[in-house]
Amino acid sequence: MNKLPETFEDLARFRQGMYKIFSAAFLPPVPERLGDLISGADTLEGMGLPYLAFYSEWLPWRQALNSVHDVIDVEVEYVRMFATGVAGAMSPPTESSYTADPIRGEVGEVLARLRGIYNDFRLEPTGAVADTLDHVSIELEVMSALCARESEARSNENETQTVITLKHERSFLEDHLMVWLPRFVERIAVAETVPFYATLGPALMSFIHHDLGVVRFQTKSAQVEGTIS
Amino acid sequence: MTLVLCADHDTPVPPSVDGVYDAVGIKGLCSDPTAINKAGVTNPEALILHMGEYDLGFVQSALRKAGADPLGVPIITLPDMPTETELAIAGGGLIARRRAFPGAGPEHAKLVWPELISRRKLFALKVPQYVVAPSIESSLCAAAHGCRLCIDSCPSGALTYGDGAISYSVDTCVACGICTTTCPTEATTNPSATPRQIVAQIAAMVAQAEDPIGVRFHCRDAQPRMFGDSWYSVEVPCTGMLTVGWLLAPLLLGVGAVSAGPCMGSGCALGNDDRLKDRCSEAAGICTELGIGADRVRLAQQGQLPIPVGKIPAEAVGTMRDTDVFMALTTMTSSSAVSIGASAGFAGIVTLHEESCTLCEQCTTVCPPNALKVNRSDGSIEITFDPGLCVGCSMCIATCPEIEKGALTLDRRFDSDALTVGRHVVRTGSTATCEKCGDPIAPSAMLGRIQSMLGPEHAGTLDLISRRCISCR
Numbered sequence: 001m002n003k004l005p006e007t008f009e010d011l012a013r014f015r016q017g018m019y020k021i022f023s024a025a026f027l028p029p030v031p032e033r034l035g036d037l038i039s040g041a042d043t044l045e046g047m048g049l050p051y052l053a054f055y056s057e058w059l060p061w062r063q064a065l066n067s068v069h070d071v072i073d074v075e076v077e078y079v080r081m082f083a084t085g086v087a088g089a090m091s092p093p094t095e096s097s098y099t100a101d102p103i104r105g106e107v108g109e110v111l112a113r114l115r116g117i118y119n120d121f122r123l124e125p126t127g128a129v130a131d132t133l134d135h136v137s138i139e140l141e142v143m144s145a146l147c148a149r150e151s152e153a154r155s156n157e158n159e160t161q162t163v164i165t166l167k168h169e170r171s172f173l174e175d176h177l178m179v180w181l182p183r184f185v186e187r188i189a190v191a192e193t194v195p196f197y198a199t200l201g202p203a204l205m206s207f208i209h210h211d212l213g214v215v216r217f218q219t220k221s222a223q224v225e226g227t228i229s
Numbered sequence: 230m231t232l233v234l235c236a237d238h239d240t241p242v243p244p245s246v247d248g249v250y251d252a253v254g255i256k257g258l259c260s261d262p263t264a265i266n267k268a269g270v271t272n273p274e275a276l277i278l279h280m281g282e283y284d285l286g287f288v289q290s291a292l293r294k295a296g297a298d299p300l301g302v303p304i305i306t307l308p309d310m311p312t313e314t315e316l317a318i319a320g321g322g323l324i325a326r327r328r329a330f331p332g333a334g335p336e337h338a339k340l341v342w343p344e345l346i347s348r349r350k351l352f353a354l355k356v357p358q359y360v361v362a363p364s365i366e367s368s369l370c371a372a373a374h375g376c377r378l379c380i381d382s383c384p385s386g387a388l389t390y391g392d393g394a395i396s397y398s399v400d401t402c403v404a405c406g407i408c409t410t411t412c413p414t415e416a417t418t419n420p421s422a423t424p425r426q427i428v429a430q431i432a433a434m435v436a437q438a439e440d441p442i443g444v445r446f447h448c449r450d451a452q453p454r455m456f457g458d459s460w461y462s463v464e465v466p467c468t469g470m471l472t473v474g475w476l477l478a479p480l481l482l483g484v485g486a487v488s489a490g491p492c493m494g495s496g497c498a499l500g501n502d503d504r505l506k507d508r509c510s511e512a513a514g515i516c517t518e519l520g521i522g523a524d525r526v527r528l529a530q531q532g533q534l535p536i537p538v539g540k541i542p543a544e545a546v547g548t549m550r551d552t553d554v555f556m557a558l559t560t561m562t563s564s565s566a567v568s569i570g571a572s573a574g575f576a577g578i579v580t581l582h583e584e585s586c587t588l589c590e591q592c593t594t595v596c597p598p599n600a601l602k603v604n605r606s607d608g609s610i611e612i613t614f615d616p617g618l619c620v621g622c623s624m625c626i627a628t629c630p631e632i633e634k635g636a637l638t639l640d641r642r643f644d645s646d647a648l649t650v651g652r653h654v655v656r657t658g659s660t661a662t663c664e665k666c667g668d669p670i671a672p673s674a675m676l677g678r679i680q681s682m683l684g685p686e687h688a689g690t691l692d693l694i695s696r697r698c699i700s701c702r
Binding site for chain 1: 286294296298335338354356359400
């Protein structure tokens with residue numbers, strides 16, 4: 001167990017899993033999903049997670065996940081904290097809630113911009129929150145899909161596709177997730193919620209910080225090798 | 230509450246200290262850091278390992294699993310066989326340093342992989358290691374007032390200015406820590422090497438030692454991180470970050486002498502050798518002036534250890550600011566007034582000259598540590614200066630509109646007399662008030678300067694602006 005990713009291809013696959021699990025963690029906490037989260041977390045920990053700096057922030061969430069006895073408690077908190085459309089949600093899980101002024105009609109601009117980006121990435125949101133293009137789960141799922149694409153490109157030794165995907169990953173992290181997630185996580189922190197969500201915010205933020213470092217490192221390598229300008 | 234040692238090579242395990250920490254020796258720890266986890270040690274506070282026998286990435290991973298933050302756990306590596314007493318002194322210092330660790334956030338973990346791993350060849354990835362990157366507290370930063378000291382001092386170009394704030398590139402940063410000791414407002418910090426941690430480590434080592442000890446500052450990348458012959462290591466990110474205050478502060482804590490060498494013994498990879506030499510030379514010069522011997526601060530650790538000058542409590546050493554340490558040493562050595570040039574240290578004495586200073590206040594608005602301040606009262610204005618806060622950054626000179634006329638001079642020196650005086654008035658003058666509403670118009674000196682620029686043909690204009698404020702003209 002605890003095998004470190006041996007190549008950047010493995011690392012991309014690992015990162016894909018990390019984004020996937022965080023994405024799922026911000027969806028409604030039905031019992032089946034919590035079971036999936038536990039098995040997913042086991043898998044990721046076996047893929048070398050303890051070797052990475054954000055493990056320290058991951059552990060408390062992992063413990064909170066294992067300690068969920070009554071799913072109802074978490075479901076109630078989910079609605080209080082994140083349910084969109086409910087007036088006074090403690091921590092709206094959408095980008096536009098933090099970056100757009102609804103009175104000036106900026107929400108639509110954010111969503112339109114994201115729609116354009118997803119089209120550029122050739123991604124079509126589906127599933128539980130597909131209509132909410134700026135939902136945290138969708139944005140994390142986008143990163144997961146990009147990591148899967150990077151892993152495939154590396155597997156095929158497709159240099160051009162690898163570099164394009166890295167650029168997409170970096171820009172999406174820098175221009176979107178890193179812009180609003182800190183404030184979203186801050187809102188979770190002050191909401192005095194159940195351990196499952198109270199520990200999820202720091203774990204996600206720590207991972208995102210780390211992942212941006214990983215992506216920047218790889219794009220820097222590509223710049224020096226002359227494949228990115 | 231545990232000091233963990235690799236017990237290979239018959240390394241002795243120092244005795245635990247009741248109520249302070251337990252010392253635990255683990256066989257094979259360097260080759261298999263998970264031995265910490267297997268031994269059931271939780272939250273280890275400090276490690277003593279053997280040089281060249283461990284992989285830092287694996288060690289950091291094991292620390293994480295044991296519930297510790299690897300960025301806050303200090304490590305010493307042993308080049309040869311130390312005695313139990315030496316281990317106890319060094320270990321006590323490490324534990325104290327760990328307990329003064331303020332905590333680090335995700336932004337402080339800088340990922341370090343071997344440079345430029347080729348994507349084409351898909352080399353096997355090594356276990357990543359992490360070093361501590363600094364962070365900037367924007368509410369304390371004086372960049373908006375023109376301060377650029379961190380940018381000017383950064384050897385890697387990781388800091389830039391834009392949109393009223395300092396931008397920091399963690400990719401470019403080499404985590405040398407120079408920006409943290411250059412910052413006059415303590416906005417930039419490195420949580421693994423704060424003044425409080427360094428002071429705590431040194432004070433704890435002195436407290437444990439029966440005989441005088443020397444302190445050797447060494448770089449994070451230096452190998453070996455050794456101690457021996459009564460000299461004990463204190464790790465800093467890069468010795469280029471050491472200021473005069475940092476070099477002299479150990480003497481206040483009861484250390485006999487201080488040394489600081491460039492990493493690898495062959496010169497600083499960042500080109501900070503000259504910077505370190507200047508600082509050491511400056512600190513040694515101060516020791517000479519104080520009559521305690523220039524060999525108190527050296528680049529190498531050879532030679533006899535002198536008897537300590539004295540000892541004050543760690544709390545009294547504060548943040549190791551140059552001027553604070555200089556003053557404390559002056560008091561400790563009962564020296565008469567000493568004044569010494571500060572070519573490398575952060576100190577200065579500002580003088581405003583009555584004949585050309587117009588009291589425009591520009592210098593007070595840009596002074597990063599607020600050494601220069603303005604006080605206004607009915608009909609008068611005064612500028613005060615606290616030499617204890619001045620870092621000699623020259624921003625006052627850069628902004629003074631009358632600098633060519635010699636309105637302001639900055640004398641870069643430590644001066645115990647001036648420091649003793651504390652904040653004092655360096656320029657005072659009257660302010661013209663509006664004859665109609667009574668509001669202040671401008672300092673009389675400034676109106677005088679305008680008069681000299683306008684000449685007699687504009688006497689009417691000057692008369693108006695001297696009598697009425699903008700609103701009442």
